[in-house]
Amino acid sequence: MSRDEILSVDRLTMRFGGIVAVQDLSFAAERKKITALIGPNGAGKTTVFNCITGFYKPSDGTIRLAHDDGKVIALERLNDFRIAKQAKVARTFQNIRxxxxxxxxxxxxxxxxxxxxxxxxxxxxxxxxxxxxxxxxxxxxxxxxxxxxxxxxxxxxxxxxxxxxxxxxxxxxxxxxxxxxPALLCLDEPAAGLNARESAALSELLLSIRNELGTSILLIEHDMSVVMEISDHIVVMDHGVKIAEGSPREVRDDPKVIAAYLGTDEEEAVAVMEGGS
Amino acid sequence: MDYFAQQLINGLVLGSIYGLIAIGYTMVYGIVGMINFAHGDVFMIGGFVALITFVLLISTGLTAIPVILLVVLLVSMAITALYGWTIERIAYRPLRHSFRLAPMLSAIGMSFVLTNYSQVAQGARVKPIPPFITGGYTLHESQDGFVIQLSNIQIMVVVTTIVLLAIFTWLVSRTRLGRDMRACEQDQTMAALLGVNVDRTISMTFVIGAALAAVAGLMYLLYYGLVDFFMGFVAGIKAFTAAVLGGIGSLPGAMLGGLAIGLIETFWSAYFSVEYKDVAAFSILIVVLIFMPTGLLGRPEVEKV
Known part of the structure; x- marks a missing residue:
């Protein structure tokens, strides 16, 4: 993994019995940047978080975390309090805990x-x-x-x-x-249930964490106003696989992403977009 | 009136001993949600360790009673705490993620193991010791010749309990360990994610509970002048009742419940009949639980989602 990457997920697969929640997922989160993981409900985003923070042991694949001092940690081998203590990964949940x-x-x-x-x-x-x-x-x-x-x-x-x-x-x-x-802060839907003013305050808080403290953030979020405003890089998942990634602008215009969110075929989505614009 | 005052003193002393044991039940319930049925036997072990330490110290020719008491206190706390740690490590921790009844069954088994182990190691006979702390004060003497006595040992039991409770309250509310314990009680997963070693925190809970039970064992030994291998059973059931009466999971509740059970038992023995004192204590428990299902100071159970 390159020097600028704090987290590198490589060919991550998570199966529960016959159900494949995450399949062959690879992405990287850059150091001192905000990376967002988005996708429709059931896309497997929280499963990825649970693999990163030691709740699940991945069926396959690796998750590597590189600290600023160059130390590389295999996150899939850690669990429990060692995630915070050795890996310096912090996380929040969808519900308040x-x-x-x-x-x-x-x-x-x-x-x-x-x-x-x-x-x-x-x-x-x-x-x-x-x-x-x-x-x-x-x-x-x-x-x-x-x-x-x-x-x-x-x-x-x-x-x-x-x-x-x-x-x-x-x-x-x-x-x-x-x-x-933490070296990496993982937030699972931090804006869920917030009103517009509170969401704006949250965006500001997350930006100040990145800019002033240089903490890398990995974020799951459905509130697109927050995602588009603060993310440096966006990874889009659907049905357990990565369907797109890139800057907010690139992702916003990607027909595959729109199709996933609107629940239509890719061709139809393109038609909808072209018809609408 | 004088008779009443005397029974009040006796009841408070007995209640202090129950309260110290009850704290161990309530703490463990709060943090791991199980009833540690072996806790009464840990109290019994505490009594035996105190007895053995007494005998050893006296055989070395030591005569300064305050020194002997202090050493016995520390040694029995330390060794009993080690018992508490070991019990959790071998009998409960491997079953922590098993089905809910498993640790409880294991606890009952552990209780039998400790009882029988003491019987084999120390014999089945009651072990008496000569009174160490004698003397006391006559508080009041009425015209018909009834005196209210406050013995030195009674003062010692109550003062020790108060001091321990003060230290314990400080520990839980002001220190890192206490914060970790409360955090684990509320959400173990989240505590672990913040870097708290949950296993170690649970171990410490057992260690502290056992140390308090050891103090209760020593007090019992000094107050009644005897120990036997079976004393943990009844005392354990009473202290468990005290914890439930006070509201299981609540620390002040455990102490309050202990005092209540001690007072009920003593007054019933004094005014009605000694034979039925246990019936009285348990009947009151039933009545309280009918009208206050969570005990005197318990919080209503909120189902976690």
Whole structure:
């Protein structure tokens, strides 16, 4: 894989019994760029995410992640907490999965578990307040505060996350994922259920993550206003295979993509487009 | 009135011991959703380890009682915690992703293993120790000669419980480990995705629960002056009842339930009959559960989607 690629999916296949959810899928996500994975419902996008984050073991194919320091990780061989700890991949789900009974600040602190574990030397030193650990905890609170400010929730730091409005919970989830200090941030439909104003704020947040922090983002999204505005590269899937990829402009004009979304034959779609324009 | 006050003191002491055991039940239920039926036997192991440590220390000629108590406390907590860790590792973890009843059956089996292992290793006879902590205070003496006694051992049991509860509350609400435990309780998958080692966090839950049960075992040994291999069964059932009464999964609930069971038992014995004290405790549990199915402080179960 080339230096500019952070994630390289090669001939990924995922079968569940006789059903092929993803077939021979290959694509790459560039470093410090936003890559979107789009396609109609049931196209296999979330299955790809689940393979990347260790929920599924792919039936075939490889998923390689290259850190900035050149270290390459075989993601299909990792699972569980190692995805966050070793691979530095963070992810959110379609539904909100905050810890509802914990405060916003605590949610962000849990995400810094590994930094705090390192500081306490993987022992109970942290519990009795060793000085190195105190500093680490201060830093962790600093980072969490910084993220709460970015997502405009600083004044509600000590409220239970479950009591937040839907849009606030969405932003808090992204903040929490970012607190793991990931190399790759995977977002599964972050704009689902947001109104137009909240979607615009989300786009702005994701762009600032890319531009200011240089974090690479892989995104599944149905809200085309968000996808087209922020994506650097788009991969389109349908029925488990890749049907197109390219810049937002290229993808928007691709007849295969339109056909997939409108549910018609390619020829018909072309006819529709030509007739319409 | 004096009689009442004396029973109140006795009930609170007994309730403290139940509460310490109940915390272990409720914590494990909260984080892995299973009832650890072997927990009562972990309490029994704690009592035996304390007894053995006492005998060993005294045979070395040590006479300073505070030092002996402290060493016994730490040793029995450490060794019993090791038991708790081992039980989880060999009997529960391999079954964690199995069907729901599997770990529970395994827990019942573990309970038998521990009971029989202690019987074989330590004998079936009741093991008494001479009273270590003697003396106390007479709080009040009425005209008809009834005295309210507060013994030193009673003070020690209650003070130790309060101190442990304070440390434990701090641990759960303010430390990294406590945050991780609460996160795993609410969503293990998400906690793992944020880098939390869920297996290790669950292990720590068992370790802490076992350490608290060890303290309860030591208190029981000092208060009643005896241990036997079967004491974990009844105490375990009572503490489990306490956890359910308080609302299983709720930590303050476990302590409150423990105190409630202790008080009910003591008052029933004092005013009605000793033989029926267990009947009273369990009857009240049934009545509470009919009107408050989630216990005194429990949250209603919300089906996760």
């Amino acid at each position: 905050l810890f509802p009974g914990m405060t916003a600040l605590e949610n962000l602190m849990v995400a810094q578990h590994n930094a705090l574990m390192r500081a306490s030397g993987f022992t109970l030193l942290g519990l009795i307040g060793a000085p190195g650990y105190r500093d680490a905890e201060k830093r962790a609170i600093g980072l969490a505060t910084d993220w709460l400010r970015r997502v405009n929730l600083l004044d509600r730091a000590d409220d239970a996350a479950g009591n937040f409005a839907y849009g606030d919970q969405r932003r808090l989830e992204i903040a929490r994922a970012m607190c793991t200090e």
